Amino acid sequence: MKGRRTLGEWSVKPANDEREGYLSEQLALGVTYTAAGRPYHAHLLAKLLPQDPFNRAFVIESLFDLREIKFYKEVSRGRCEVTGGRRGEAAAAAAAAGRHVKVIKPAVEAVERKYLTEEDLESSWTPDLYFAKHKEAAESILVLDDMCQHGYKVPELTDGMTSAQTRAALVTVANFHAATVALQHKEGKNLQEEFPYLLSVDQSVESFNCLVERGLPLLLKFLESRKDQAQVREGLTRYSGPRAAQVLREVLAPSDKLNTLVHCDFWCNNLLFKEAEDAAARCCIIDWQMVMYGRPAIDVALLLTTSLEPAERRKHGSELLAAYWDAFMARLSKFGIESKALKYTKQDLEADFRAAQAMAALVVVGSVDIALGTPGREERVLNLLADLLEQGVL
Structure with missing residues (x-):
């Protein structure tokens, strides 16, 4: 959606999540905004680093948080989403070689659009991305569409x-x-x-x-x-x-x-x-x-x-x-x-x-x-x- 957007009311609360996992802390976000003069309300899910010290260390050491961000979005060191450490090494090496590091979700969707018919294409096979930010061993934020608000x-x-x-x-x-x-x-x-x-x-x-x-x-x-x-x-x-x-x-x-x-x-x-x-x-x-x-x-x-x-x-x-x-x-x-x-x-x-x-x-x-x-x-x-x-x- 293009054009100027104006933020209205917003809310943050623990996600009402029945899943039993340990790789992230999750928050439910409600955002009201206007765009092109029309009101909108978005239900989002934010994934953060887990609070439990063992699980947090496990996620950071295994790069789980950064990998999921990269599944959805290109992460550039120049944009400050990734700062220092070995986590940026693969992207840096690719950039030094003049190669553009691709993102999985857009690549999959692009090859499907190229060869398949509209009837074959699935919507919502994985959530849409709204925002992502990452800082070495300190901060990891991934904001996705909350599919439970769409009947899932x-x-x-x-x-x-x-x-x-x-x-x-x-x-x-x-x-x-x-x-x-x-x-x-x-x-x-x-x-x-x-x-x-x-x-x-x-x-x-x-x-x-x-x-x-x-x-x-x-x-x-x-x-x-x-x-x-x-x-x-x-x-x-x-x-x-x-x-x-x-x-x-x-x-x-x-x-x-x-x-x-x-x-x-x-x-x-x-x-x-x-x-x-x-x-x-x-x-x-x-x-x-x-x-x-x-x-x-x-x-x-x-x-x-x-x-x-x-x-x-x-x-x-x-x-x-x-x-x-x-x-x-x-x-x-x-x-x-x-x-x-x-x-x-x-x-x-x-x-x-x-x-x-x-x-x-x-x-x-x-x-x-x-x-x-x-x-x-x-x-x-x-x-x-x-x-x-x-x-x-x-």
């Missing part, structure tokens, strides 16, 4: 996602994955060079392994009182020490067959859904702090492993994986990319998915404090781990 809701973590929500999420992430394939195959982009701020393999392994090292002792301690889960406890003890990091690295390292940009934290807490009686549920993906270059099966495994009730996962897991594949291939076809050009098959996806389930299970172990104390969540975690141990995935 966070699914209940304890209940797990419905079949309609799961399918909507898989289609949305398949479309995102396909657009990043199009950037590579149609536009000739090297994604790791195009977006040098992506989470690296070393960073992702270190971050997830840090969670496992904190969560695994909690889970093993809890299982001491669960004699019916002796096999689960015995199986998990093998992941004390270096084994967890080895499993994580094997999955998070790029494939020699097919890689896309992946969300890498793709579970129900980072998804919003808008239900419609006369149409399929719509999904909006949030929290892009961990976006990286890797196997698309990572996102699928994280979703199906963490966010479904055991009966739903057991009964429909294979069917949902096939639904993702069909959506992915259908979207690629709209870009004019044929399956034979990929050199990646459904069997390759299934193999990557099986391996990624082990990584996803370790993420569940690392985040087990979210489940402990809530019986429904505890049983879901234990059922998941028992199933994967029985299947030989863990």
